[in-house]
């Protein structure tokens with residue numbers, strides 16, 4: 001289909017690094033994180049953030065635990081300048097947080113940047129110029145040497161300004177479009193800038209190596225980082241920073257592999273906001289670490305607040321399937337997933353090891369402030385296990401396993417007809433109508449235990465009961481004896497109404513939701529033809545709950561019989 005267009009594109013060159021070491025590494029500690037939400041993220045917004053929004057976002061970033069925050073490009077616009085001033089003049093930057101500002105390698109812009117930073121205790125000045133083959137040709141029209149001179153001149157102006165100010169200035173340099181730059185040239189220009197800044201191991205520079213546009217598979221970025229680190233003079237005087245964009249959708253993978261390759265620091269944004277398809281999503285990288293038992297040193301335990309502030313400030317939505325944060329990422333609609341999650345959750349509850357091992361849920365939703373309620377939602381793809389989960393987790397009814405197929409089939413029929421999702425309330429109302437209110441043939445009017453003897457030897461226990469039942473509008477008083485009230489009631493129904501049934505299963509439990517004093521009974525009977533029918537009853541008295549459950553099952557059997565004979 002595209003063959004005639006393929007000639008427009010060329011494969012991205014790989015890095016010759018046969019002895020690469022990163023594939024055998026794992027990420028064992030958090031990098032230094034730097035949020036660029038207020039700069040790279042902001043510059044990509046249809047409507048850039050105003051002062052209040054920038055401030056709210058800054059506060060969120062501090063609360064999450066970012067210790068380095070690029071607050072803007074002060075020379076670029078009034079608001080960027082004013083925001084930097086506001087932070088400094090109102091003393092809003094915590095002592096342990098380093099603000100960072102971006103500037104091009106142009107003297108007037110650098111000078112304006114320093115003006116904006118006046119009075120700051122400490123700050124990173126981030127210098128950049130593009131070094132890629134393409135930009136050298138089409139944007140700057142410069143040879144390599146001229147590009148190095150441009151960077152060195154900017155670095156010199158920064159050093160000069162830094163010497164004049166009281167602010168403790170840290171340096172950062174980005175060979176912008178690093179991944180479109182010949183590696184040896186990227187190395188050369190970074191070393192030239194480092195020579196100007198004269199970093200030491202105690203005061204290292206940040207060398208930020210951006211995939212300004214993501215152009216290759218993530219392994220190539222990792223190779224580039226490992227190559228660069230191996231060849232950099234004075235490696236101990238530089239922090240290697242990663243700054244991946246997401247044009248191919250692999251910024252997270254690129255960043256993770258580049259961390260394995262030796263990156264010390266990661267620049268990125270919340271939810272991957274940024275130019276085009278965005279920057280790397282820092283939250284995903286951090287929570288990926290978390291799921292491996294590595295402390296990411298960023299706190300996403302209240303992910304809903306993060307979403308809320310982010311959406312308000314950027315006016316961008318969070319995709320319902322966004323890793324860790326999306327509305328649907330902890331939700332299973334399909335039956336077999338629901339079944340596995342249900343069993344996995346039960347196993348975790350039973351097993352006290354504290355290890356999270358639930359199929360289809362790589363992270364405990366509660367760790368990011370999500371509840372278990374939304375894990376399982378019901379539509380026509382769902383199964384009986386999911387329906388039982390909703391009844392249990394949302395309404396406190398632990399349906400016996402053998403009852404699941406019957407109620408699951410009832411719900412399946414409704415969801416097939418409805419087409420969409422069935423809210424929990426609909427599932428509960430269906431249960432209520434189908435079981436708890438089932439009285440179309442037999443209505444209980446009153447029930448009395450006339451005599452009761454409880455013996456140490458169970459076989460010698462006995463009870464005598466009297467019940468008034470309305471049968472098709474006519475009240476009948478039934479009386480019988482048995483080894484307990486339920487058994488006596490069964491006898492009364494058989495003798496008084498001539499019903500043929502066998503009680504096959506009985507379950508009960510306290511209802512923990514709603515009125516905690518109530519109990520629920522589930523009873524399964526087989527009719528004269530051996531067909532099974534479940535019933536359920538709720539009452540403050542467990543004996544009455546069981547009487548109601550029995551009548552519920554018999555009413556459902558009667559209704560079935562009526563449907564078949566009319």
Ligand SMILES: CC(=O)SCCNC(=O)CCNC(=O)[C@H](O)C(C)(C)COP(=O)(O)OP(=O)(O)OC[C@H]1O[C@@H](n2cnc3c(N)ncnc32)[C@H](O)[C@@H]1OP(=O)(O)O
Nearest residue numbers: 040043073075076077104105106128129130139140176212
């Ligand atoms: C990949 C990134 O995210 S980089 C960050 C990009 N961020 C932004 O661009 C947002 C903020 N930028 C701006 O608001 C503006 O572009 C400003 C204020 C920085 C500069 O504005 P202006 O000078 O009016 O316009 P403009 O950006 O078009 O200037 C382009 C000139 O800068 C040069 N230039 C671009 N980047 C750099 C750089 N890093 N260092 C030195 N010169 C540069 C270009 O070659 C061009 O030069 P020319 O005029 O000789 O052709």
Ligand SMILES: CC(C)C(=O)C(=O)O
Nearest residue numbers: 128174176177210212
């Ligand atoms: C300014 C630089 C670091 C940048 O944002 C990029 O290259 O993507």
Ligand SMILES: [Mg+2]
Nearest residue numbers: 040210212243
């Ligand atoms: Mg960027």
